[in-house]
Amino acid sequence: MNYKTGLVKDVKWVNEKDHICLLTVSGDFAGDAGQFYLLRAWEEEPFLSRPISIHDREDDLIRFLFQVKGRGTALLSQLKEGDPIRLLGPLGNGFPVKETYRNVAVIGGGIGTAPLYYLLKECKRKNVRADYYAGFKTEPYLWEQYEKVAESALIATESGAFGKKGFVTEILPQEKDYDAVYLCGPEIMMKNVAAVFSDSVPVYVSMEKRMACGIGACIGCTIKTVNGYQRVCKDGPVFLREDVIFDA
């Protein structure tokens, strides 16, 4: 874990309607799929840095895919090439991809698909066949890119504009044995999707909570689990679904 400055290489809009931005930062930033960084491109205000998952990384750059929601993400979206940005990380545990897995399902909803690109790449690197299922409101983000690294890729949109009309639960296979399932998206979506898979399959869910320190020191980002309150930033963000007591 490190706190260091990188230089913005590129910021571009991936989807203007949903305010989705792709930020590329130059520098040597470590990390595994499902881990995240706290991003800061300002001095004292906003007070806290913003947690964003690793979307992609190479030896000399790291990418973040994020949705502009409020002050912090708006500032991140306005960065220009060459601007400095401070990154704290890599943080959290990440998605465990065991070399023994042969078939896995990677399932995302909306901006929850952000960390799944790097996960799909990791699966490919480890020769784990990963089927990708994604649900969006109207249109997908960076679809071709995801399709390229996934074994197969299916899409559902609520509007029906792309793929099957409806929620991601409707494109999930009825009969397919997966060695593991990885989920990232709104809590209600993860809860519903997790219920589709039998108890014998490990289902990993990536949780979200407001964060202050990001490193496990303030105990401010806890979720309810069967083992009591656990910190999303340190004990997570990835948990086994049977451990999480969902709010939604």
Place this chain on the structure above:
Amino acid sequence: MHKGLEVNLCGVTLKNPVIGASGTFGYGKEYEELYDISVMGAICSKGLTLHKKEGNSGIRTYETKGGLLNSVGLQNPGVDAFIETELDRMLSYDTVTIVNLGGGSLEEYLMGLEKLNKTKVPLIELNISCPNVKSGGMAFGIKSEVAYEVVKEAKKVSKKPLIVKLSPNAEDIVDMALSCEKAGADALSLVNTFKGMAIDIQKRKPIFDNVTAGFSGPAIKPIALRMVYEVKKAVSVPVVGIGGIVSAEDAIEFIMAGAEAVEIGSGNFMNPLLGKEIVENLEKWMNENGVSSLREIRGII
């Protein structure tokens, strides 16, 4: 490290006046992953209670302009588990360990202190901002008479020096400080968080399950500084200044107002290297300003 940074707090020497504040510095190990925390003058543990505490449900941290609200609810493993799993490692760092102790009743404080008596902890910070279960949840630190009782009894039991940590929500902070001093406090630290709140206007509900939460960060600094100034004018025991410190300059203000040392809380979230940077910049400031010891500027206001 510059000798002039050295501080004597209740007979314990700190290499500099910069302390990681309770609840923001974990148990040291979290920041140790980022920098060598032996540069710190001292580190303060998360607030401990006699028994394990689960902490509060719902949202626990909420950013505001110039700071944050928190409602962690003193989640901690309890004094015994802390002594077993965290304390030795904390003591092994080349810095001073301060254990922050809270409680829901007088008995809990006293039993916690008895357990800590048997350890090598050099200093205890007694957090009296905790809700008193017996008086309907009103914190021990609101009424001077209540705080006086707790501190007096705590002093009878504790074999370690006690730094009593005051709540800025006290009815009268100077009277509170004087009461704690009279009860035997070896030092005072202030301030803890201010009672605040926030509302989700879309849901038309309070942000926090507990409705109110503790407010900290740069926004509270002027009030915290004023309180430290007024308290130090009234008491003779050392005072540790806390509240919104995010730079060496902020720390110097507190020292000029009379603080022996300072604690860095929420600032660690703004900049995870802040503790170390404040130590470095304090030293730099002294060199640039021809100050050879902090004693030269302490309490000059």
